[in-house]
Amino acid sequence: MPARPVSIFSLCGTGLVLGTLLFAASLTPSLVPRAPWIQGLLGGFCLACGYGLGVLLMRAWRALELPALPPRAHRLALLLGLVACAAAVVLMLRWATAWQNRLRALMEMPVIDSAGPWTIAALTLATFAVLLALARLFGWIRRQLARPLGRVMASPSAALLALLLTATLFWLVGNGFLAQKLLQSADEIYAALDEVIEDDVPAPQAWNKTGSPQSLIGWQTLGREGRRAIAAPPTAAQIGEATGLVALEPLRVYVGLNSAETPQARAELALRELQRIGAFERANLVIVTPTGSGWVDPESQKALEYVLHGDVASVSVQYSYLLSWLAMLSVPEYGVETAQAVFTTIYDHWRSLPRTQRPRLYLHGLSLGAFNSDQSHDLYQVISDPYQGALWSGPPFNTPTWRSVTAARNPGSPAWLPTFGDGSVVRFTAQKNTLDEAPTPWGAYRVVFLQYASDAVTFFDPQSLWRRPAWMQTPLGPDVSPDMRWIPVVSFLQLAFDLMVAVEPPKGYGHVYAFEHYADAWASLTTPLATSAALSSASGISGTSSPPDWTAESLRLLKQRVADADASGTTEAAAH
Numbered sequence: 001m002p003a004r005p006v007s008i009f010s011l012c013g014t015g016l017v018l019g020t021l022l023f024a025a026s027l028t029p030s031l032v033p034r035a036p037w038i039q040g041l042l043g044g045f046c047l048a049c050g051y052g053l054g055v056l057l058m059r060a061w062r063a064l065e066l067p068a069l070p071p072r073a074h075r076l077a078l079l080l081g082l083v084a085c086a087a088a089v090v091l092m093l094r095w096a097t098a099w100q101n102r103l104r105a106l107m108e109m110p111v112i113d114s115a116g117p118w119t120i121a122a123l124t125l126a127t128f129a130v131l132l133a134l135a136r137l138f139g140w141i142r143r144q145l146a147r148p149l150g151r152v153m154a155s156p157s158a159a160l161l162a163l164l165l166t167a168t169l170f171w172l173v174g175n176g177f178l179a180q181k182l183l184q185s186a187d188e189i190y191a192a193l194d195e196v197i198e199d200d201v202p203a204p205q206a207w208n209k210t211g212s213p214q215s216l217i218g219w220q221t222l223g224r225e226g227r228r229a230i231a232a233p234p235t236a237a238q239i240g241e242a243t244g245l246v247a248l249e250p251l252r253v254y255v256g257l258n259s260a261e262t263p264q265a266r267a268e269l270a271l272r273e274l275q276r277i278g279a280f281e282r283a284n285l286v287i288v289t290p291t292g293s294g295w296v297d298p299e300s301q302k303a304l305e306y307v308l309h310g311d312v313a314s315v316s317v318q319y320s321y322l323l324s325w326l327a328m329l330s331v332p333e334y335g336v337e338t339a340q341a342v343f344t345t346i347y348d349h350w351r352s353l354p355r356t357q358r359p360r361l362y363l364h365g366l367s368l369g370a371f372n373s374d375q376s377h378d379l380y381q382v383i384s385d386p387y388q389g390a391l392w393s394g395p396p397f398n399t400p401t402w403r404s405v406t407a408a409r410n411p412g413s414p415a416w417l418p419t420f421g422d423g424s425v426v427r428f429t430a431q432k433n434t435l436d437e438a439p440t441p442w443g444a445y446r447v448v449f450l451q452y453a454s455d456a457v458t459f460f461d462p463q464s465l466w467r468r469p470a471w472m473q474t475p476l477g478p479d480v481s482p483d484m485r486w487i488p489v490v491s492f493l494q495l496a497f498d499l500m501v502a503v504e505p506p507k508g509y510g511h512v513y514a515f516e517h518y519a520d521a522w523a524s525l526t527t528p529l530a531t532s533a534a535l536s537s538a539s540g541i542s543g544t545s546s547p548p549d550w551t552a553e554s555l556r557l558l559k560q561r562v563a564d565a566d567a568s569g570t571t572e573a574a575a576h
Contacts, residue, residue, distance in 0.1 A: 013078035015054030020085035022050030022490055023124060027092040029099040029481040030494035031456045032501050032510055033109060036116025036123075039096075042497045043120055044127020049489055051128070052135065093117045103481040107454070107509040142166040198224070201231045208277040210253050216273050223256035223318055225294035230254055232298045239310045242561040250305040251279050251313035256294070257321065263334075266317050267341040271349055279313030280350070282359050284526065286314040287346060289339050289365035289373040294318035297366045299507070300393065303518035304364075306558060307550060308526060313359070317342045319372075335368060339376035347377070351385045361387035362525065366513065367457055370395040374402070389446035389525050393513050397460045402449060415470035416453035416477040427524075431478065431508055431517060435524040436552075442527070450513060450521045453477020456498030457511045465492040479509050516559045523550040 026046040027039070034042065061068070069077060096115040104111060142162045149158035203219040204212045210230050211219035222230065230252055239247035253273045260266040279285060286304060290296050296316050305312060319338035343363070350361050365373030370392035395402040405426050409418030420426045423438025426447045435448065451458045454477065461469040468486040476482060485491075502511035527550070550558075 012051065012055045012058060013075075013082070014058050015051035017078065017081040017085055018054035018057070019047040019050030019052075019128075020082070020089060022046040022487075024085065024088045024092040025487045025490045026494065027096045027099070027115075027120075028485055028487070028490075028494075029103045029483050030491070030498050031454045031459065031480065031484075032498045032504060033100050033104050033107065034497070034501070036119035038497060038501060039115070040120045040123020041127050042493060043124035044131065045493050046490055047124055047128045048131035048135075049493070051132070053489075093120070096120075099481070099483050102483060106479050106481065107505045109506060138166055138170060141169065198227070201227050204230065206249075208249070208251060210255075210273060210277075214276075216269060216276060217253075217255060217259050221256045221259040222254055223258065223294055223321075225290065225296065226254040226256045226316075226318060229290075229296040229298075229301070229316060232301060234302055234305055234310075236310050238565065239306055242306060242558055242565065243309060245309055248282075248310035250310045251277050251282060252301075253277070253279065253313070253315040254296075255315075255317045257318045263317075263319065263338040263341040264345075266338070267345040270315050270317050270342060271345050274313060274315055274346070275349075277313070279315070280353060280359060282311055282313045284308050284312040284362065285346075285350070285359040286312060286362045286364055287343060287373070287376075288314050288316045289335075289342075289363070289369040289376065290316050290318060291366060292320045292322050292335070292368045294320065297393075297513060297518075299513060299515045300364065300366065300391075300518045300522075302562070303515050304522050306562065307519055307522040314364075315342070315346065335372040336375045339372040343376035344381075347382070347387065350387075360526070360528075363387065363390035364392070366393045367396065367511065370402075371399045374399050386445045388444070389448070391448045391450065391518075391521050391525050393450040393518070393521075394455050394457055394511050395449060395451065396457050401447070402458075405449075414475065414477070415473070416451070416459065416480075429517070429521055429524075433517070433520040433524075433552075435520060442524070446525055448521050448525050450517060452479060452509055452511075452513075454479040454505065454509050455511045456495055456502045460495045460499050462492070464495055465489060515562060519555055519559060523555055 023043045023046050026043050068074065093115065096117075097112065100115055101111045145165050146158050146162035149161055152158075153161070204210075206212055207214040209215065210217050211222055211227065219227065234242075234250070236247045236249040239250075253270055255266045255270045255273070257266075260269050274280065274285075288296055288301070294316075301314065304314065317338055319334045347361070350358055363373050363376070365371070373390065374392060374395070392399070392402070397403070405420050406415060406418050409415065409420055413419040417428050417430055417434065419428070419438070422440040424440045424443040425445060426449070427435050427438055428449045428451065429435045430450070430452055453459070453471065459469065459471050461471075463469070464486065466488055469491075471477070472484070472486050472491075476484070504510065505512055508514040508517065
C-alpha cells in the first residue's frame with residue numbers, strides 16, 4: 001500500500017502546503033481595499049479551503065492506489081514545500097502594503113503604512129483553527145453514525161448514508177437553528193433602531209409632506225430611514241439657487257413597514273398619499289424601491305430633484321428593516337412582493353389617466369432595490385402602455401435584466417461597461433459618463449444601468465470559483481487594480497468578502513454611488529424625445545423647469561454648485 005501522508009502535529013502536510021499557498025494568494029488585491037481584520041478572516045478561509053483540498057487530494061490518491069514516494073523522501077519533499085510556502089507568505093505580506101496602496105490610490109483613499117501582518121497572521125490562524133475544528137467535528141459525527149449503520153448494511157452504503165445524515169444535521173443546526181436565531185436577533189435589533197425618532201429630524205408641518213398633520217401616514221410609522229428620506233434636502237430654494245431658475249418643491253411619499261399591515265395595503269396607502277398631495281399633476285413620477293433596510297440613497301434623490309428642477313414626485317415603500325444582504329438571506333420574497341404590489345397599484349392608476357394629463361413614469365432602485373424593482377413587473381404587463389424608463393444603480397449580480405443584457409452585450413465591449421444593441425433602449429455608465437456615446441438616439445423607453453467596475457455587489461460571480469469572470473479580462477475597469485489576478489477558489493472568496501465591505505470605499509467607488517454620476521444618468525434618462533436635438537445646442541443653466549435642459553457644461557456647473565453648497569454645510573443644515 002502507498003505510504004500515508006506525513007502529518008505534522010496531526011495535520012496533513014500536503015494540506016498545509018496547499019493551504020499556505022492559497023493563504024499567500026489571498027493577499028493579492030481584489031475589488032475593495034481590505035483592513036487587516038478582513039484580510040485575516042479571508043486568509044483563514046483560504047487556508048482552510050486549501051488544507052481541505054489537500055486532504056481530499058491525498059485521500060483520493062490513496063484510494064486509487066497511485067504510486068507514492070518512500071516515507072523519507074515524502075517527508076523531505078513536504079519540508080521543502082513548507083519552507084518554500086513560508087517564504088512565499090513572507091514575501092506576499094511584504095508586497096501586500098504596496099498592493100493595497102495602489103488600489104487605495106485608484107479610489108482616492110489615503111495610503112497606509114502597513115497592511116498589519118501580525119493582525120493578519122493571528123486572525124488567519126484563529127479562523128483556520130475554528131474551521132478545522134468544525135470539519136473534524138463533522139468527521140467524528142460521521143464516523144459515529146457509520147459504525148452502527150455498517151452492522152445492518154454494506155459498508156459503502158453505510159458510509160454514504162452517514163455522510164448524508166451528518167450533512168443534514170449540520171444544515172439543520174446551522175441554517176435551521178443558528179441562522180434563524182441570528183436573523184431573529186438582527187431583526188429585533190434593526191426593528192428597534194427603525195423605531196428611534198431622532199431629535200434632529202423633526203416632523204414636517206407642510207400639508208404636502210408625508211408625516212405632516214394632514215398626511216394619511218403617521219410620522220412615527222415611517223421608520224428611521226423613511227423619516228430621513230422625507231426630511232432630506234434639497235428644497236425648492238436650494239434647487240433654484242443651484243440652477244438659477246424658479247423651482248418647485250419636490251414631492252416625496254414614503255410608507256413604512258408599520259404604516260399598514262400588508263404589502264398591498266401599504267401600496268394602496270402610497271397611492272392615496274400621492275393623490276392627496278397632487279403627485280400625478282407633476283411632470284415626473286418615480287417609483288423608488290429602497291434597499292433592504294428601507295434606505296433611499298440621498299445622492300440619487302438629490303440628483304433627481306435638481307435635474308428635474310423639483311418638478312417630480314417620488315414614492316418609496318419599505319419592505320424590511322434588515323441590511324440588504326440579510327434581507328436577501330432571510331425573506332427575499334418580501335422585497336419582490338412589495339415591489340410588485342407598489343408598481344401594479346401605481347401603474348394601473350397612472351395608465352387610467354389621459355395620456356396628455358399624466359406624468360412621465362420612471363423606476364429606480366439601488367442594490368437590492370434595483371433587484372426588486374427589476375422584478376416588480378413583466379413585459380406583458382406594460383407592453384401596451386410602457387412607462388418611460390428605469391435607472392438601476394449597483395444592480396446585484398443576480399438581477400435578471402442586468403444578467404441577460406450583460407451576457408448579450410455587443411462583441412468587444414467590456415463586461416464592466418457593456419454596450420447593448422444600438423443603444424436606443426439600454427445603456428450603461430460609470431464614473432465617466434458614456435450615455436451620450438451611443439450611435440443611435442434614445443428611444444421612447446429607456447433603461448440606464450449605473451455601475452462601478454469596483455462594485456462587488458454587481459460583479460460578484462459564483463463561477464469565479466473555477467473560471468475567470470468576464471469582467472476580469474483586459475482591459476480592466478479604471479477603478480480596478482492592475483495587480484488583480486484570477487486565482488481559482490481564492491478569487492471567489494475574495495469577492496465574497498468584498499461583498500460585505502463594498503460600502504467602505506468613498507463616494508464614486510465600490511458600492512457607494514455619487515451625486516455627479518447620478519446627475520448624468522438622470523439627465524440622460526429624462527430628456528424627452530421631442531427636445532433632444534434642441535438640448536444639444538443649449539449652454540449654461542437656463543430654460544424652464546420641464547422638460548430638462550441639461551448639457552455637459554450645465555451639468556458641470558450644477559455639480560460644482562451643489563458640491564460647494566455641501567462643503568459649506570448649506571445642504572446639511574437644510575436637512576435638519
